[in-house]
Amino acid sequence: MPHTKTTLPHFFIIGDNKIIELPHIMEFYRLKHDRVLLLGDRTTFVCGGDRIARYFKQQRKKTIKRIVTNSDEKNVDRIVKVITQTKPDIVVGIGGGKVLDVAKLAAGKKRKKFISIPTTLSNDGIASPVAVIKNKQRIPISHITQAPFGVIVDLHIVRKAPIRHIRAGVGDLISNLSAVFDARLAYKKRRETVNETALALAESGALGLLHTKQKHMKNKNLLTRLAQGLIKSGCAMCIIGSSRPASGSEHKISHSLDHLFSPRKTLHGEQVGIAALFTMALQKNEHLDRVINLYHKIRFPHTVRYLSITEKQFIEVVRRAHKFRPHRYTILEDKEITPDAIRQTMHTVGLI
Numbered sequence: 001m002p003h004t005k006t007t008l009p010h011f012f013i014i015g016d017n018k019i020i021e022l023p024h025i026m027e028f029y030r031l032k033h034d035r036v037l038l039l040g041d042r043t044t045f046v047c048g049g050d051r052i053a054r055y056f057k058q059q060r061k062k063t064i065k066r067i068v069t070n071s072d073e074k075n076v077d078r079i080v081k082v083i084t085q086t087k088p089d090i091v092v093g094i095g096g097g098k099v100l101d102v103a104k105l106a107a108g109k110k111r112k113k114f115i116s117i118p119t120t121l122s123n124d125g126i127a128s129p130v131a132v133i134k135n136k137q138r139i140p141i142s143h144i145t146q147a148p149f150g151v152i153v154d155l156h157i158v159r160k161a162p163i164r165h166i167r168a169g170v171g172d173l174i175s176n177l178s179a180v181f182d183a184r185l186a187y188k189k190r191r192e193t194v195n196e197t198a199l200a201l202a203e204s205g206a207l208g209l210l211h212t213k214q215k216h217m218k219n220k221n222l223l224t225r226l227a228q229g230l231i232k233s234g235c236a237m238c239i240i241g242s243s244r245p246a247s248g249s250e251h252k253i254s255h256s257l258d259h260l261f262s263p264r265k266t267l268h269g270e271q272v273g274i275a276a277l278f279t280m281a282l283q284k285n286e287h288l289d290r291v292i293n294l295y296h297k298i299r300f301p302h303t304v305r306y307l308s309i310t311e312k313q314f315i316e317v318v319r320r321a322h323k324f325r326p327h328r329y330t331i332l333e334d335k336e337i338t339p340d341a342i343r344q345t346m347h348t349v350g351l352i
């Protein structure tokens with residue numbers, strides 16, 4: 001993946017009922033919004049998108065509403081065409097990963113400012129410059145594009161998402177601890193240069209979660225820390241221009257799992273969160289015990305059974321993981337890991 005540094009989001013706003021303030025926010029940041037392209041899906045229009053359209057209408061602004069059906073090239077091409085034809089001043093996306101990824105990439109291609117309004121905190125794409133889009137062969141490809149101009153996390157909306165989605169966000173954020181370790185290891189072994197500011201930022205978001213005393217997933221403090229952490233991850237990726245601060249050996253394992261055992265019912269954040277337990281044990285990562293405590297507290301899934309695979313299949317997944325993002329040096333490349341060592345590590349962290 002080319003390392004193209006992108007600009008950081010100009011603002012992020014986290015709190016209850018924040019979408020009400022959207023027109024005010026547009027004025028404050030002097031964002032021209034006479035014509036707004038509003039992207040979402042059927043559900044996200046109901047849970048906030050339609051209200052946004054109403055606020056703009058009250059202000060006599062023109063809103064063009066379009067539905068995003070999937071995060072694939074077809075949808076990106078369609079939205080790029082809509083932007084060309086309707087010439088909006090700004091693109092606003094309200095939705096989960098699929099909507100935001102399509103909106104982000106289409107807006108990036110047409111150099112339009114993009115406001116990201118997540119309806120779930122299940123992954124770190126809400127503020128990142130990365131858009132994961134399926135190609136014609138249905139293989140997910142990571143594109144680096146411009147980061148959102150601003151991010152608005154309305155806690156009232158994300159609280160309505162299934163608890164499982166919030167847990168997945170925790171998994172994706174915690175995986176930064178494994179990814180940051182790998183990036184520092186690559187630097188130590190003179191395999192890669194590294195921007196320590198970006199790594200520290202990605203790490204601090206995850207550490208912020210470890211400090212929470214809350215165990216209720218919909219608690220305001222926990223959701224705020226989660227949102228802040230995911231946004232910090234996004235900013236860290238902007239600084240480096242790649243997903244490196246938030247994607248190391250644990251993401252390689254998740255990609256290998258997707259490749260070997262698809263289609264999958266588990267969420268990305270669940271997969272990388274479980275894989276991070278394994279990689280952090282291999283790394284002898286100093287934060288591992290606290291991650292185990294957090295997982296226990298919030299009932300984060302931590303077994304390979306949850307991934308619907310057997311012990312033997314997980315070993316296979318790990319042994320093939322180095323083939324994914326091969327340019328990224330991680331603990332998996334650093335050590336010769338035998339099937340026995342994999343089994344033993346799985347036992348250590350309770351994966352089996």
Ligand SMILES: [Zn+2]
Binds near residue numbers: 123247251272
């Ligand atoms: Zn991730």
